Amino acid sequence: MEKRSPRIKAMLTPGEVARRSGVAVSALHFYESKGLIKSVRNSGNQRRYSRDVLRYVAIIKIAQRIGIPLSTIGESFGVLPEGHNLSAREWQHLSSQWREELDRRIHTLVALRDQLDGCIGCGCLSRRDCPLRNPGDKLGEEGTGARLLEEE
Ligand code: FES
Incomplete structure (x- = not known):
């Protein structure tokens, strides 16, 4: 039988974490490899x-x-102290940061959707005329003339 310190005894095995959290043990190992979670090893190196x-x-x-x-x-x-038990207030702070990130992505996706509406799907994929290839007429902003002929 494994001899465990009281501190290690109170800890969870990968199987227990997987069962309680609903993620696979392999996902836990992956998160750990990315530095998102940390484990310690017991005397049996588990x-x-x-x-x-x-x-x-x-x-x-x-x-x-x-x-x-x-x-x-x-x-x-990474900004949290190691072994830190995340408080509700800290979670609110994190989620508000991620909300801003989400808002930025939504804005980008809406702009892409609108450009898709402008693309008539004719198959031209023209760098000059297709709004998906030339969003916001960037080529027009760069100057006049046969810019594509100069580049291609
Ligand atoms: S493919 Fe022709 S306008 Fe987009």
């Missing part, structure tokens, strides 16, 4: 997680659902 990892995994899942890149999640977690 991973053990502190209970606060459940909150972090929940936040990672939410962030991924709304399309926040893992690198952004990592940056947000």
Whole structure:
């Protein structure tokens, strides 16, 4: 039988974290490889997680659902002290930052959708005439003349 320190004893196995959080053990290992969560090793060199990892995994899942890149999640977690139990106030702060990111993406997607409306789908994919190839008539802003002939 494994001899465990009281601190390690209170920790969760990868299987327990997976069951409680609803993510696969392989996902936990992946999050750990990206520095999003941390584990310690017991005397048998097995991973053990502190209970606060459940909150972090929940936040990672939410962030991924709304399309926040893992690198952004990592940056947000990176400013927190190691082993920190995330408070409700800190979660509010994180989510408000991600809301701004989400707003920016929505704005970009709406602009792309509108350009798609302007594309008649004729198949020309013209760098001059197709709004998806030439968003906001960037070529026109760069100057007059046969700019495409000069470039191509
Ligand atoms: S493909 Fe022709 S306008 Fe977009």
